Amino acid sequence: MLKIKSIGNVTLSPDGSRAAFTVTEIENDGDSKWDYRYVTRLWMVPTDGSSAPRQLTTRDNASQPAWSPDGKQLAFTRAADGKAQIFLLSLDGGEARQLTKYKYGASSPRWSPDGKQILFACNIPMADLIKDSVLNPEGKIPVWPYEKPGFDRNEQLRPLTAKANPDGSIEEVRAYLNNNVTDKKARVINKLNFQDELNINGDLGFIHFFVTGTQPGDSPVAVTHGFYSFASAGYTPDGKQLVLSAHIDSLQHPNRALENEIYIANADGSGLRRIIGKDKMVYSSPTISPSGKWMAFQVSETSFVRVPQLAVMPVNGSEKDIVYIPFDRSKANITWSGDENYLYITAPANGGFPLYRVNVKTKQVEQLTDYNSGIGSFDIVNNKLVFVKTEVASPFELYLADGSAKNAKRISSFNYDWVKTKQLSFPEKKTFTNDKGMTIEYWMMKPANYTPGKKYPVVLEIHGGPSAMWGPGESSMWHEYQFFCSKGYGVVYCNPRGSGGYGEKFLRANINDWGRGPSGDVLTALDKTVKEGWIDTSKMVVTGGSYAGYLVAWIIAHDHRFKAACSQRGVYDLSTFFGEGNAWRLVPNYFGGYPWEAAAKANLQRESPITYVQNIKTPYIIFHGDNDRRTGFVESEMLYRSLKVLGRPVEYVRHPNASHEITRSGDNRQRIDQMLRTWEFFERWIK
Secondary structure, X not given: OOOOOEEEEEEEOXXXXXXXXXXXXXEEOOOOOOOEEEEEEEEEEEOOOOOOOEEOOOXXXXXXXXXXXXXOEEEEEEEEOOEEXXXXXXXXXXXXXXXXXXXXXXXXXEEOOOOOEEEEEEEEEHHHHHHOOOOOOOOOOOOOOOOOOOOOOOHHHOOOOOOOOOOOOHHHHHHHHHHHHHOOOOOOOOOOOOEOOOOEOOOOEEXXXXXEEOOOOOOOEEOOOOOXXXXXXXXXXXXXXXXXXXXXXXXXXXXXXXXXXXXXXXXXXXXXXXXXXXXXXXXXXXXXXXXXXXXXXXXXXXXXXXXXXXXXXXXXXXXXXXXXXXXXXXXXXXXXXXXXXXXXXXXXXXXXXXXEEEEOOOOOEEEOOOOOEEEEEEEEEOOEEEEEEEEOOEEEEEEEEEOOOOOOEEXXXXXXXXXXXXXXXXXXXXXXXXXXXXXXXXXXXXXXXXXXXXXXXXXEEEOOOOOOOXXXXXXXXXXXXXXXXXXXXXXXXXXXXXXXXXXXXXXXXXXOOOOXXXXXXXXXXXXXXXXXOOEEEEEEEXXXXXXXXXXXXXXXXXXXXXXXXXXXXXXXXXXXXXXXXXXXXXXXXXXXXXXXXXXXXHHHHHHOHHHHHHXXXXXXXXXXXXXXXXXXXXXXXXXXXXXXXXXXXXXXXXXXXXXXXXXXXXXXXHHHHHHHHHHHHHHHHHO
């Protein structure tokens, strides 16, 4: 796990001769023997294959590289004085120089087509935006309701002139109370979405875009305004306009609105007008063609359990001009070809993350890479395609190919050299048809030292989401699969109903059925593997995180075949999850309502593992991060206490300061701890 180097942010120079990208690796944290840190640096490689990649930055955590139009400089972001700022690196040599020192930070740099300005984003807290004399010279406050009870006109947001005094007038007391919030002695919550990933948060912030010149000391100028957030912004090819993505609604608090629209404005932000938008619809990911004539984007209903549609329209068109391109997969990384004949996209599908090419005229979707690998970041210029590929043989490498992904050549060795010295286990793909007539794909991996005729323990691995998808092209589980196989275990995993990568009907097949149906799919995958004859059925264990932590609890409350089980950062009582998890909208989207509504209440009780806790007898280890607000850590506390009261063999592990992302991007010592502690717990029961 500590050796894996991950690659991302691939971007080709304007002439396609060079590719810049980031490499994230794990290093010892100072002099500590046991603690580690992530470090991200910029690299570059020529696309003619003449030399190996070379490192461009040596200081920590450089990201988001962006080429200047003349190909002579790279803009990128790096932390400075605690905030992300933009730096410029000349490809002629020398150290990077800091461009911005903006008080709100600066990220996501994009050059103007003439190379004279850089567009960037930053997040501005509402309290600062209200009092910022440059960004809000008129001292405006939001028109939409802030939802603080008793203040119908948002008057409490105006700066107080009274002196703070706890024994004074009502205005002086309010000033005193505001000081307590400023000094972090109190947190006042009025917004609907009050949990972020690590904590509760009563503050509101807005993402806005700015432009700055390319010389240090140039002052940023705002090109977006108001008490709204802008999801994206980019120049049209002539540099005269900006295409933006946002939801602008003066009637609704931003937490209430799920819609999103696409706008166009002059390059200085003036003349903002909506291109496309509609009630209860999300229009996102606008991408302008090289000529500036066409716009590709995605559109979906506001329901979370949908596959967005890919669409193309003239930039100066309207809704009647939209052309939809049928492709029943979740699309990402929309990129135009230089001749505007194709759109390149990646999408999860059948256990892989292939690269696809869409013919804009015929609407035909061509799969360019296979299901046994995953294509991450990529870019294409002048028929040169550079992409990051994950496969079982190596977790991340950089490849060069032509525009049809033919003649692909590996042009990096960040993981290849050390991985080839290891003994790997390769998955074997199988399928079956479930009770809904759906084809379920699953994979089995035999132990690294597999000997025919012997019996081995097996770990059933389950993915979260529930709309995630696993397969040979999935990078985040690469090390865990290989770890268990190296320890003499087989591994079985599958994509049950409700997974992504198989279309919208499959995605929605677990609506109001998180437990019985999906558990039937994963257990059938295990049963099918058992029939292969190499599994010791007295030594079967099961593990999973997030939704899969839920499903593990459901399974062991209804099935007692496993010698031990592990749930990580799971959800166990759907009614309380509605209150304590920032992913709370899964409740109405999957179960048809809210915990106080009779029909939904019955659904939530039926589908909650805690309802069946008295049936859990399997030895069980439960993990949760102290600061996991996506699912909420009280979920695991309640499950653990219930099992402890019942006298069941249960162990509970909390990781201090850890978020929901602990196993993917968390503290590396804690990542190691969780994986080893899971294995150690399993070993107690299968020996």
